[in-house]
Every structure is written in C-alpha cells, then in structure tokens.
Amino acid sequence: MERPFTVLQVSLHHPRLDPATFANIQPQLQHDTSPLLVGRGRDAHLQLQLPHLSRQHLSLEPYLETGRTLLAFCLKALSRKGCVWVNGQTLRYLEQVPLSTINRISFSGVQMVVHIKGGTSLEAFVCCFHLSPSPLIYRLEAEETDEWEGIPQEQPPPASGEQPAGHLGFLHDSSQTQTWNSSLQPSPGGGTEIQLQGEPPDRALC
Template sequence: MERPLTVLRVSLHHPTLGPAAFANVPPQLQHDASPLLVGRGQDAHLQLQLPHLSRRHLSLEPYLEKGNAQLVFCLKALSRKGCVWVNGLMLRYLEQVPLRIINRVFFCGVQMLVHIEEGTSLEAFVCCFHLSPSPLIYRPEAEETDEWESIPQKHPPPGSEEQTPGHLAFLYSPSQTRDSPLQPSHEGGTEIQLQRESPNGALC
C-alpha cells in the first residue's frame, strides 16, 4: 500500500503582473525528497518569469528531523542580489528558516502562502498551486516584528495586517474541479483549479 504524500498547498499572488506572472505554473507538481528550486532558470522546477528574479531564487527543502517520522521543510534563499521574506524574517543568500504549518513568503513582488499538510511518505511530496486574485500578505517584514519601519525596504512591500481565517478559504474551495484547470474567478483574477486526488493518494 502506497503511503500518502505530504501536500504543500501553495497560493500565489502578484499585485501588478497578475496571472501573467504565473503562466508556467502547473496545477500540481510532484517532487522527490530533494530541494525544489524556484527561479527563472531552465533548471528551476517552478519557473517564474519575473523582473529581478534570479535563475535560482529560492528552494523548498524537505528533510528528516530527529524524532520525527515525517518530512519537514525549510526555505533557503539562493539569490545573491535579492532577499526573501519568510514569516516576517528576511533571508539573504544561503540563509534558511524552518517552515511552519502556514507560511507567508514574499520575493520579487510575489506573495506566496504555503500551507503544509503532513503525509507519511519520505520519498516524495506534492505541491498544489492556486492563483489568488486577492493579496495574501501585507507588509511581509512586519509579520513578527514591530520595528519594520527601521528596516530598509529595497522592494516596497504591499501592507502587513494579519490575515483572518476567512482569507484561507480559497485553499479548500468547493468549486475546484478536475476538468477545468483554468477558470476566471468571480473577482476578476484567474485561478488554477486543483485536482482533488493525486495518483499516490495525496488530496489536492
């Protein structure tokens, strides 16, 4: 019997470029237990064509933690030029931080919400992607600090109040279907509709 995969539900938003920024993003991506690269290079597993994005900008890295029988994840910054904000913490080149169940990530104007649902497989995980027509993050560097005004802002971020639980409803939208991967949203954006079940039993 196959073991269920860990599922990363990844929501994406860009305030100015909109869905065009994510034209190459698949509805679902299954990956082995090696780092998943995000960038504009041909070797990136998740390719985004964005201004100022590095060929290898960041990676989602699964690993085994002592005393834990399931995969856990960290996010590592790989860009020498830009920085990545993760849950209010700024990462520079080769810095990394463990991910929580729900994580807010900001880079090159991209707002990314990563929700981790644990599985028992240690060999692979699956990412399910969704394009959000609404902002996901407000002032990303202020998520966990009151000193955001003193931090130099190379990329003027969009705002920073904590999202309410209602903003997470799109991760489990009942309107998601297998047959229509791309559909216009009611708010004027484009959503990638996620499949309900992967071949390995992961719900998406």
C-alpha cells in the same frame, strides 16, 4: 502498502496579474526529496517569469528531523539580488529557516502562502499551486524590495493567528473545500497517477 504524500498547498499572488508570469506553473507537481527550486531559470521547478527574479531564487528543502517520521521543510535563499521574507524573518543569501504548518513568504513582489499537510511517505511530496487575484499578505515590509539595504523596517505581519476575513481570494469557489490525502495509484493507460482524497478543512487551498 501505499503511503500518503505530504502535500504543500501553495498560493501565489503578484500585483501585476500578468498571466505570462505564471504561464509555466503546473496545477500539481510531484517531487522527490531533493530541493524544489523557485526562480525564472529553466531548471526551476516553480518557474516565474519576472525580470528581477534570479534563475534560482529560493528553494523548498525537505528533510527528516531526528526522532521524527514525517518530512519537515525549510526555505533557503539562493539569490544575491534581494531578500526573502519568511514569517516575519528576512533571509540573506544562503540563509535558511524551518517552515511551520502555514507560512507567509514574499520575494521580488511575489506573495506566497505555503500550507503543509503531512503524509507518511519519505520518498516524495506533492505541491498543489493556485493563483490568487487578491493579496495574500498585508502590511508588507519595505525591505522586501531589491533595494532593501538601509531602508527602515516596518513591523511585519503577525506570524501566527487568524488572517482577515476574505484573506485568500482564489480563482475557484472558496465554498468547495477539500483536504488532500494523496497516494500513487495505477493509471488505466499504464504507469501511475496521483489520487487525492479527503474531507473539508477550514479553508480551501488546493
């Protein structure tokens, strides 16, 4: 019996809006339960072409909590260059933090929102990537820059609660909403393909 994958709906924004920054990103990526690397290196699964980004800047790491049957995720900072900001918390080199259902992340000018929708498969998960022309996070901290040490901290954006109306400005029509339930299906040409099915959620991310 096929088991649906956990889906990470990942929205990305960078103020420069340079298409080359996101040129190597696939719309959809199936990944096993090893860490998913984010950076500018060729070995990064989410590759961003930014000069201040480390080759391996951070990772999204799935794990199984004791007594639980669904994958959970944490985010780990892998760069010495600057900080990674996650849900109001600043991570230094090799620090990590567990992720909740909706997560606001910022690093090297990149704004990222990760929405986790759990599935029962423990062998792999699926990432759906979308680019936003509008900012995803407001009231950013000064410490998100590479020169963050010694800079007075501002109040971070709220870690929970409703976002402002029109918060996510996606490139597709926001009225076309869908929540994903993914599973492996045989493809006509042999091998397997991912099929995503579902019903409308509150906000389209994937």
